[in-house]
Amino acid sequence: MSNLIVHGGAPLAGRIVPSANKNAILPILCATLLTAEPVRLRGITEITDVKKILEVFRSLGSSVEVDFQTGILDVHHKSTHFDPASDRLPEEMRSSIMLVPGLMARFGAARIEDDVKGCTLGAREIDPHVEVFERFGAVVERQSDGLLLNVPGRLRANDHWTDYASVTTTENFVLCAALAEGTSTLMNAASEPHVQEFCAFMQMLGAKLEGLGTSRLKISGVEKLGGGDFTFAEDFHEIVTFLALGAITGGDVQVKNSQPEQFPLIDRTFAKFGVRIEHKDGWSRAITTGALKVKEPFTRNILQKVEAAPWPYLPVDLLPIFVALGVKAEGSVMFWNKIYDGAMGWTSELSKFGAHAFLSDPHRMVTFGGKPLHAAEVESPYIIRVAIALLMVAASIPGRSVIRHAAPIRRAHPHFVENICSLGARIEWVEGD
Template sequence: MGTFKIEGGTKLQGEITPQGAKNEALQVLCTVLLTPEKVTIHNIPDIIDVNKLITLLKNLGVKVEKLSHGSYSFQADEINLPYLESAAFKEEGKGLRGSIMLVGPLLARFGKGYIPKPGGDKIGRRRLDTHFEGFIKLGAKFRYNREEYFYGVEADELHGAYMLLDEASVTGTANIVMAAVLAKGKTTIYNAACEPYLQQLCNMLNSMGAKITGVGSNLLEIEGVEKLGGCEHRILPDMIEIGSWIGLAAMTQSEITIKNVSWDNLGLIPNTFRKLGITIERKGDDIHIPAHTDGYEIQNYIDGSILTIADAPWPGFTPDLLSIVLVVATQARGSVLIHQKMFESRLFFTDRLIDMGAKIILCDPHRATVIGHDFQSQLKGIQMSSPDIRAGVSLLIAALSAKGTSIIQNSEQIDRGYERIDERLKALGAKIERIA
């Protein structure tokens, strides 16, 4: 088990460049299975979850060549389909929730796709119904081995269909889109997710020869084609990491510039942090956060009632940043209600923050009220464990702002989503080291 040791209370300064987007990478990497031609992808983050997916692709027979840091070429011209039913795949696939994204491309091109029940963060139920209901509407037959928790879909031929998704699932939409691009006829997906990463996926598929319209809206139309070709694609910067660095700057009262953030794809993120009183300056395509030496004050609604920050499907505020917002609020002036609608276990990490001295009322599994300290009472360092990626980095930010020494165990959870985070934080002046 990996461990971080953090000496808190140090002001940070400097520039940091966000990594490639984890959530986009887990989608676009699977498109390589849709064509026997070479696909080149740039700005791939060097993180545990993405590297696991690349290993799965290699084991499937995809030829993978690392061109430079973050740049790879992939060629899926000799796929090892028997691997999908092997004991090795059943073991390796279940350790990564992103492995579900393999099913759509495999079904589209080879007529079958299998996956063990995927793992990932322990943040509550994350059902797969949307994925498989979409495949069934395209003509696939579904089977599930309850003893081995093994899912499968098979089809001699997929046919376009109309579908109204029961939830605007990002991964569900992506998986169905990747299956539909090679289906016979027209597929219409209503209540589709429209996140920037889903837009990236659709644009990439179109560059490979797919015919997808409505990109960026919740109504996608896909005319199936017989085959797709190769392409070159660049992954967007990770908006969750960008939000993490905004929170880090505010909590440590540090002056930090976040480089090349792709402002047009950040949606509500900058304004949500501004509602917490954080000054966010746009400089070209960079974000500059000045040192908040006088703290920051949470805005109330215009009628004076307490601010609520809640997650919602894009263009709403991403659930992956609610943990960061909650931590930032612990040192604000004022109070805020955090409403985590999508996952019922994601706020349980607040007990560690309470142990550090934060004033938080956990109302229920989905809601927490935070009463800010206004930096009048500094959090104190403690020993804790990272429960998932986003809670882990939130605890790390809290530790960097706290008085004294903090120990964060299970640091692999943070490494699943953040590339070389200790080295990059040290470059800003943070006192952090790996001790195990």
Template sequence: MATFKIEGGHKLKGSITPQGAKNEALQVICAVLLTSEKIVISNVPNIIDVNKLIFILGELGVKIEKLAADTYSFQADEINIKYLESAEFKRDGSSLRGSIMIVGPLLARFGKGYIPRPGGDKIGRRRLDTHFEGFINLGAKFRYRKEERFYGVEAPEGLKGTDMLLDEASVTGTANIVMAAVLAKGVTTIYNAACEPYLQELCKMLNSMGAKISGVSSNFLTIEGVERLGGCELRILPDMIEIGSWIGMAAMTKSELTIKDVSWKDLGQIPRVFKKLGINLERKGDDIFIPAQESYEIQNYIDGSILTISDAPWPGFTPDLLSIVLVVATQAKGSVLIHQKMFESRLFFVDKLIDMGAQVILCDPHRATVIGMNHQSTLKATTMVSPDIRAGISLLIAALSAKGTSIIHNIEQIDRGYQNIDERLRAIGAKIERIE
């Protein structure tokens, strides 16, 4: 288990370029299973979760070639379906939640798909009902081997288009159902579909391969099934969660920072929410410039009541940034209520912040009130363990702003979502060391 040693209290300066989006990468890499033709994907982030998925596809028989540091070609023309029921797949697939999205493409193309119960962040219940109910609506038969914690869907006679209303706007659920429906017979409509930019990119990719998807960017998708799909090339968008992380890091360390090539049009509410915390952001072309600020003040609502920041399906604020917003608020002037609606265990990391001197009241598993200290009382260094990706980066931000030297264990959780983060932070002035 690796560890970060962080000497806090140093200002950062310079520019940083966000990696390719993890959440998009997991979707579009699974989509290569829908065709026997070659697909080239660039701006692929070099992170644990994405590399695990690429490894699983290789074991499944996909021909993979690394063309550059961030560019791969994939060709799924000789798939070994038997691998899906092997002990090796049960081990490899269960360690990565994103592996669930291979089921839709395999079901569509080969009439069967299996997956062990996936792992991932320990942030509360993350049910898979939306995925499998969608497959069942398309005509698949579902089975679950409880003793092996193993899911399966089969459609030996193919899938048939239908109308469906999703019980939740699940991003991975929508992606999985869309990938299954593009090769189904007839027309499928999906209402209450997720419509995040990364899902839009998946739909655009599939259309470039020959799919017929309309309603992209809305929560109502219409998919006219086709017989086959071809190859394509695409570039993954920058990671909006990493962009939000750099904004928070600049504010907490009172640093001047430029975030390059952020794809402003795909950031949604993110700049607005950070501005509500009092953080100055300037748009320069497609970059974000954050000037050094000695303090930032949280806005109240028009009637003077305390600001609430909560997560919601797109175009609402992404739940993946609530942990960063909470940390940033600890050094703001004013107070804010953080309401994490989607996951009931994601706020439990606040006890580490309280140990560092933050004034946070955990109201219940979903809500925390933060009383900002306006940099009058800085956080104190401590030793802590990273529980998940987003809490991990939040604790790292806290450590960079704290007085003294902090230790963060279990940084593999951070590595799952952030590429070479220690090297990139050292390049802009952070005092951070990786200890294996």
């Protein structure tokens, strides 16, 4: 067990350079399996899921050289092998399902383990992925410990229209289509910043991909892909989190941000809590004047709203960050998670701080902010950004708080606590119960 001890109440200030986005790194790592040429990745992060995938690569005979201090990874799958009878993909890691297309394309076979999951965000089905694999020609056989996929010959192109704009399903479709025979089209494709970054990497390898950043992707399959040198962008999740930490503690935090063009809706969401975001010379800054206060809607008798759904909506992963601002700011806000059921059920933990938050249904929460808050010991569900949101609330309150089960933070954000401490926070990890 990993707990966080937070001595809150100090305004945070300073400059931070965010790490790369886990949700870009993991699919790009999986995509390297599609080529037998060397690939160099710059900005790789030392997080649990990255280390698990690299260990899989090593077990399959790939060459892996990584320096987490410099963030440089060299990977070469020239001598890679795979035997579905003996080789296993990492369990309890959602991203392992993105290893399947590379294995099918290279070796004609792959596996999906029974226990493929990520954060506890409600039901996260694998059926959309299996459907994609079948459309590209995979024959799926259910076994006692998972699914076995066999591909007779080369993957074959197809057109597909997904039920919803799923990030991982979109990435799996592109991974399959890149080396498939013919031209494939995906409608209702996800277009989040990390999906765009993944698609840019695929183009660097030589994939013929059109429609980057839109809901319609067209991919013309090629015989083989090449290698290359790729640098990750800053994680917009971390950018928003550090800006919010500055705002909730009444401090002044500046965050490196090379893609402010992705932030107009995020900036407007901050403004609903009285926070102005300034982008200047490659840096972003949260500016507050006095206590946080919810902006009242002009329409009478309605609550201020923050709605989260697939991009270009506000990303659902960021919703807990704004919930933290909601319990701190004077006024009431309704938060609406339009994707995951069960992702809002942590109001009881907020109440331990003295916060007033009401769960309307599995998708909606209302905060009645500006109440007196006090330090507390709380338990985080296994959801990365919820653990961070609880940390944010604790950091804004004078006194000693404890965030129990905070380990999910390490899945996405390397050196996160060290970075916050560099801004003046007093936070430490404590192992054990």
